[in-house]
Amino acid sequence: MRMVFRWYGEGNDTVSLEQIKQIPGVEGIVWALHDVPAGEEWPMDKIMAYKELADRYSLHLEVVESVNVHEDIKLGLPSRDRYIHNYQRTIEKLATVGVKTICYNFMPVFDWIRTDLYKALPDGSTAMFYEKAKVDSMDPQELVAAIAANPDFSMPGWEPERLRRLAPLFEAYKGVTTEQLWENLRYFLEHIIPVAESSDIKMAIHPDDPPWPVFGLPRLMTSQANLRRLLSLVDSPYNGITLCSGSLGANPDNDIVSMVHEFAGRIPFAHIRNVKVYDNGDFIETSHRTEDGTVDIAGIVRAYSETGFTGYVRPDHGRHIWGEHCRPGYGLYDRALGIMYLWGAWDAAQRERRERKEKSK
Template structure:
C-alpha cells in the first residue's frame, strides 16, 4: 500500500507540503489543476509548477484526482469528441511527469452531495453530513447556494460557472436514462483507455456519492454489480475503480471488504473513510476508526492486505477537530490520525506477503 494525501495547492489549502511530508508513510500528493475549466486541456506549465513544488519536499505526483469529465461527454452530445480529445492530450501530458493513476467520476451535475459541511458530532468536532429528507424536499438551486457559495476554497464538482447553468443541465438530463449514461460511459472509455494503456496510466472511476439517484439524475456506479459491469465495458488493466469506502458505505448493503477481494488487481486507488449511517437514511462522516462508524474499515484494509494490494491509498474526508479552520472534510489533524489508524491495521497483518508491507 502506497500512502498519499490529497492537496489542493498553494493558496487553496490550509495544509502545507511541509506538514504532509511529516505524516509517517506518506510518499506523494493527490492533486489536480482546480483552476482549469472542466473539459479544457491541462497546460503543461501549470503541471510542471505542481511538480516543482512537490519535488522540493520529495513527494511524488503519481495520483491525479480529478481530471473531471465534461457534462457533454456524460450527456452524449456531438460536442463530446472535442472534450474527449482534450482529455487524451491531458493523459499524455500527465504521463510525462510520472502520473500512474487518474481518478475521475461519471456523476451527472453533482460530484458529491451533502446538506451540512460542519455538522456537530457528540464530541464537539464537526463533519460533512447528509440529511436524506432535506435532499428529497430541497430544490437543487438551494443546495448549490448552501454548498458552493459560502466557502473560502474552490469546491471541486461545485464550480460556480458550471452550476449557473443548472436548469439547462437538468433539462438535458431528462433525455438520459441509466442505460443511456452507461452507453456514454462506454463511449468515453473506449476512446481514452487505449491512450491510458500506451502511457502506463490506470483510470480509476470513483463511485457515486451518495450511491443512489439524486434529484431524478441517474447514478450508475453504486455497488458491486455495476462495478463488475464497468470493468467489463473495456476489459483492460487500465480500466479500474477507486474503491471508496465512504461513498459506497453510505449504503449499508454494500460489502466493501468483499469488493476489495473480488476486484483485486483492478483497484489502483483506495479512498478510506468511515461514515455512520442512521436508520432514516441520514449519514455523517466520522473518524476512520471502525467502531465509530458503520463501515468495516479494519476489514477493508485487511482485505487489501490479503489480496496483495500495492496501489495507492489516501485517508478520505476527516472531521474538523481541535478548532482547525480548514477546507470542509480536508483538514490536517483528523486525516493524519486516520493514516496512523490505517497503518496500524496494515502493520498488524504482518509482513508475510513479499512486497505487501514494507
C-alpha cells in the same frame, strides 16, 4: 499499500507540503489543476509548476484527482469528441511527469452531495452530513445556495461555472436514461483507455456519492454489480476503480470487503474513510476508527493485505477537530490521525498474514 495525501495547491490549501511530508509513510500528493475548467486540455506549464513544488519536498505526484469529465461527454452530445480529444492529450502530458493513476467520476451535474458541511458530533468536532429527507424534498438550487455560502474555500465538484448552468443541465438530462448514461460511459472509455494504456496510466473511476439516484439524475457507480459491469465495458487493467469505502459505505448493503477481494488487481487507488449511517438514510462522516462508524475499516484494510494490494491509498474526508479552519473534510489533523489508524490496521494485518504463512510451512 502506498500512502498519499490530497492537496489542493499552493494558496488553495490550509495544509502545507512541509506538514504533509512529516506524516509517517506519506510518499506523494494527490493533486489536480482545479482552476482548469472541465473539458479543457491541461497546460504543461501548470503541470510542471506542481511537479517543481512536489520535487522540493521529495513527494511524488503519481495520482491525479480529478481530470473532470465534461458534461457533454456524459450527455453523449456531438461536441463530446472535442472534449475527449482534450482529455486524451491531458493524459499524455501527465505521463511525462510520472503520473500513474487518474481518478475521475461519471456523476451527472453533482460530484458529491451533503446538506451540512459542519454538523456537530457528540465529541464537539464537526463533519459533513447528509440528511436524506431534506435532499428528497428540496430544490437543487437550495443545495447550491447552501454550498456557495462557504466562500472561504473552493469546492471541487461545485465549480461556479457549472452551477450557473444548473437549470439547462437538468433540462438536458431529462432525456438521459440510466442505460444511455452507461452507453455514454462506454463510448468515453473506448476512446480513453487505449491512450491510458500507451501512457501507462491507470484510469480509476470513483463511486457515486451518495450511491443512489439524487434529484432524478441517473447514477451508475453505486454497487458491486455495477462496478463489475464497469470493468467489463472495456476489459483492460487500465480500466479500474477508485474504491471509496465512504461513498459506497453510505449504503449498508454494499459489502466493501467483498469488493476488495473481487476487484483485486483492478483497484489502483483507494479512498478509505468511515461513515455512520442512520436507519432513516442519513449519514455523517466520522473518524477512520472502525468502531466510530458503520464501515468495517479494519476488515477492509485486512482485505487489502490479504489480496497483496500494492496500489495507492489516501485517508478520505476527515472531521474538523481542535479548532482547525480548513476546507470541509480536508483538514490536516483528522486525516493525519486517520493515516496512523490505517497504518496500524495494515501493520497488524501484515503481521497476521506472515504468521499464517509461517504456520503453514
